[in-house]
Amino acid sequence: DAGVIQSPRHEVTEMGQEVTLRCKPISGHDYLFWYRQTMMRGLELLIYFNNNVPIDDSGMPEDRFSAKMPNASFSTLKIQPSEPRDSAVYFCASSRPSGRTSGNTIYFGEGSWLTVV
Amino acid sequence: AQRVTQPEKLLSVFKGAPVELKCNYSYSGSPELFWYVQYSRQRLQLLLRHISRESIKGFTADLNKGETSFHLKKPFAQEEDSAMYYCALRGGAQKLVFGQGTRLTINP
Numbered sequence: 001d002a003g004v005i006q007s008p009r010h011e012v013t014e015m016g017q018e019v020t021l022r023c024k025p026i027s028g029h030d031y032l033f034w035y036r037q038t039m040m041r042g043l044e045l046l047i048y049f050n051n052n053v054p055i056d057d058s059g060m061p062e063d064r065f066s067a068k069m070p071n072a073s074f075s076t077l078k079i080q081p082s083e084p085r086d087s088a089v090y091f092c093a094s095s096r097p098s099g100r101t102s103g104n105t106i107y108f109g110e111g112s113w114l115t116v117v
Numbered sequence: 118a119q120r121v122t123q124p125e126k127l128l129s130v131f132k133g134a135p136v137e138l139k140c141n142y143s144y145s146g147s148p149e150l151f152w153y154v155q156y157s158r159q160r161l162q163l164l165l166r167h168i169s170r171e172s173i174k175g176f177t178a179d180l181n182k183g184e185t186s187f188h189l190k191k192p193f194a195q196e197e198d199s200a201m202y203y204c205a206l207r208g209g210a211q212k213l214v215f216g217q218g219t220r221l222t223i224n225p
Contacts, residue, residue, distance in 0.1 A: 003160075004160075031211050033212065033213075035215075041217075042203075042215060042216065042217040042218050043161075043203060043215040043218070044215075045212055045213070045214070045215075048211070048212050050211070055210075055211075056210070056212065091160070091161065093161075095211060104211065105163050105166075106163075106213055107163075108153075108160045108161040108162075109160060110159065110160045111160060
C-alpha cells in the first residue's frame with residue numbers, strides 16, 4: 001500500500017484565497033483524521049471521521065475551516081478565506097477498521113506544507 | 118480531559134550517552150500510550166506503543182500508572198536518533214492526543 005496520500009505537498013497562497021487540501025487514506029481504513037502542526041502549538045487534531053461521518057470537529061479553529069469526506073477514499077480540508085496564521089503543516093492520517101479500537105495504529109501522510117502570505 | 122505533557126521542547130545529548138524523553142499524561146481511564154517519531158520534514162511514524170512492550174531501534178518506554186508517565190529511553194544515543202519525538206494518548210475514542218513534542222539532537 002502506498003500509505004496515506006496527501007496533496008499538494010507544498011502550497012503558497014495569498015491571504016484571502018481559498019485553499020483545498022486533499023487526502024486519500026489507506027485502503028480499508030475507516031477512520032480519517034486531520035491534524036495541524038505548528039511550532040507554537042504542536043500537533044492539534046482538527047477533525048476526524050468514521051465511515052465518512054464527522055465524529056469530532058471540536059478542533060476546527062473557526063468557520064473558515066471545513067472538512068468533507070464524500071467517500072471512503074477521499075477527504076478534503078478547505079480554508080476560505082485563508083489567513084497568514086493558517087500557515088502550518090496539515091497532516092492527514094487513517095487507522096484500521098472498527099471493532100479493533102485497542103492497539104490500532106494511526107498512519108500519517110507526509111503532510112501539506114501551507115504558507116499564506 | 119485528556120492531556121499529554123512533554124516538558125522538554127529541546128533535548129541535546131552526546132552520541133553514546135543515555136537518552137530519556139519525558140512524557141506525562143492526564144486521563145481518568147485506562148489510556149493507550151504511544152511514541153511517534155518525525156525525522157526531518159517527513160511523516161510521523163509510530164515508534165512504539167505501551168501495549169506491545171517492545172523495543173524499537175533500541176528505544177523502550179514503560180507505562181507508569183502511579184506517576185502517569187510514559188518516558189522514552191535509550192541507553193546509548195546514536196546520531197540517527199536526531200528527530201522530533203511526540204508522545205500520544207488514546208482514551209476511549211479512536212483519536213490520538215499529542216504532546217507538544219521534544220526535538221532531540223544527538224551531538225557527535
